Amino acid sequence: MTEPCIITVAITGSLPTKANNPAVPISVPEQVESTHAAFEAGASLVHCHVRNDDGTPSSDPEKFARLMEGVRRYCPGMIVQFSTGGRSGSGRERGGMLSLKPDMASLSTGSVNFPTRVYENSPDLVDWLAEEMLRHGVKPEIEAFDLSMIFKAVQMAEEGRIEGPLHVQFVMGVKNAMPADRESFAFFAATLKRLAPDATFTGAGIGRFQTTLVDWSLDAGGHCRT
Amino acid sequence: MTEPCIITVAITGSLPTKANNPAVPISVPEQVESTHAAFEAGASLVHCHVRNDDGTPSSDPEKFARLMEGVRRYCPGMIVQFSTGGRSGSGRERGGMLSLKPDMASLSTGSVNFPTRVYENSPDLVDWLAEEMLRHGVKPEIEAFDLSMIFKAVQMAEEGRIEGPLHVQFVMGVKNAMPADRESFAFFAATLKRLAPDATFTGAGIGRFQTTLVDWSLDAGGHCRT
Ligand SMILES: [Zn+2]
Ligand SMILES: [Zn+2]
Ligand SMILES: [Zn+2]
Ligand SMILES: [Zn+2]
The missing domain is CATH 3.20.20.70 (Aldolase class I)
Incomplete structure (x- = not known):
């Protein structure tokens, strides 16, 4: 179905x-x-x-x-x-x-470079935001700006610090973070499925990559965001 | 050969x-x-x-x-x-x-979380370190703590801001950054080869993953680090 x-x-x-x-x-x-x-x-x-x-x-x-x-x-x-x-x-x-x-809130599970600055999500802050979401019954949407953030989210779910099933957004097209790369998108989706079979995902492309990522996401069985 | x-x-x-x-x-x-x-x-x-x-x-x-x-x-x-x-x-x-x-110097081409802090390499600092290396004839070893850092290094080499051929170290096993994951290691190596066919690589595992990464690296045609 x-x-x-x-x-x-x-x-x-x-x-x-x-x-x-x-x-x-x-x-x-x-x-x-x-x-x-x-x-x-x-x-x-x-x-x-x-x-x-x-x-x-x-x-x-x-x-x-x-x-x-x-x-x-x-x-x-x-x-x-x-x-x-x-x-x-x-x-x-x-x-x-x-x-x-x-109902939900975004949660970045790591730090990454953005076009002109470091997007800082220190380990302490990530832990605290996840605790607040758990405490208040808010479902996180994991914002994965790179591969390690998927691993980190899965580990937190396994430790009970994020309530499953995980929902992850793969963000691509941000300068200095992950570019919009189809092979990487497929690997992100396959890795999430391998680590957390019940997880869902969506793709978010920044700027001119918006429709591209919607296509990739739908093709791979993910959700769409406009 | x-x-x-x-x-x-x-x-x-x-x-x-x-x-x-x-x-x-x-x-x-x-x-x-x-x-x-x-x-x-x-x-x-x-x-x-x-x-x-x-x-x-x-x-x-x-x-x-x-x-x-x-x-x-x-x-x-x-x-x-x-x-x-x-x-x-x-x-x-x-x-x-x-x-x-x-002869060489390490260069992280992005930011990532470390066990207790953000490992900050702002876009400006990355650019400046690369300029200094180019100016003084120092070959960078790219320290890739995640996938996007490989893309960033390739882009910098294409723009002439890093002198090729690229040499990249895949660092795994740092808590909150990339764990030691064999599929990801293979994908990193394949991605580097796809984007920069003349690049070389090595794997560095932190702590108990040291010998594991040496094995993976040698198997995949990379260098070893002890
Ligand atoms: Zn937003
Ligand atoms: Zn769904
Ligand atoms: Zn060192
Ligand atoms: Zn070599």
Whole structure:
């Protein structure tokens, strides 16, 4: 039996601003509106970042709370996933909103280079974010920017520090991290299957690689994210 | 025609102290003595870290200079490789000794988690270390702690920022980075061959994985390091 594909929408990343694209939703009401449009079009999961009024990344739990409340009201049944990504803070403030109990949250299980900086997820921070997710019943989406992060996630699941089955997103196309490479994508998928047969995965391509990764992911039996 | 295997000796890592093992060479004369013993036993390359008198990691160019002078005198023809590894400093001081023109130096082309911290090699630092090596005619040994670092090294070589042919060390068995996984080792070797057919490689296993990685490396046509 084939599993229905989960269509994810990332309404607001951590970087684009109104200056780049006036259509980028920044305020919480704009985000709720944009999520609702995607929901009507068939999206079943929303990946959420929040912003300050000036457009810079925020980790304010109050904003996450209002966004989740709006999505719950206007998009019944939609899966709400909070980002714990690095631009919203440098330490535990990145997980301060997990007690709001979203359905899911992103969790990077390692550190990697990004285009102009180190994306730091120290071992301590990874452990703490995972503990918070376990404590509040939040399912992690593992953001794997490289192969070792898959191994680390599987090990954490085996130790009971992440509740299974694992769901992993293979992120490719970020400069200085993993490029969009089809053989590597296939190896990531095969490795995850070997280490954790019940795990699911999806591919996320950055920028011009977005549709490429959707194709690879669907071909390999993964989910899609738009 | 098979290429002779290069036997590497890492006489002093960045961590072990006299308290762990009284035989660890710490002072420069001790390091020269230890290198000479390995040279007599057949080692052809020495990987060098230097230490302060109290055993803590150092990046003092003066110590590197005395160590290289001793090796050149007592171990004629031995390849001298300086470590630019992260424990010896946090920024450009890690490359302050490259102007001494050792034969080789280690170069990590990305960041990764280590057992208790982030091993930070920011994009700027990687670029600068590679520039210094190019400027002083020092051949890099790429330290690949994960797959993306292989891609990054190949890209830098294609852009002329690293002089080819590439030589890459696959490092496995570091907690929170890549575990010692044979399928991954084979994939690393195959990927390097696909991207840079003239590249050479070696495997380095940490701690109890040391001999395992030597085996895998020799089986796959790589070099060995003890
Ligand atoms: Zn995100
Ligand atoms: Zn699924
Ligand atoms: Zn070293
Ligand atoms: Zn060779």
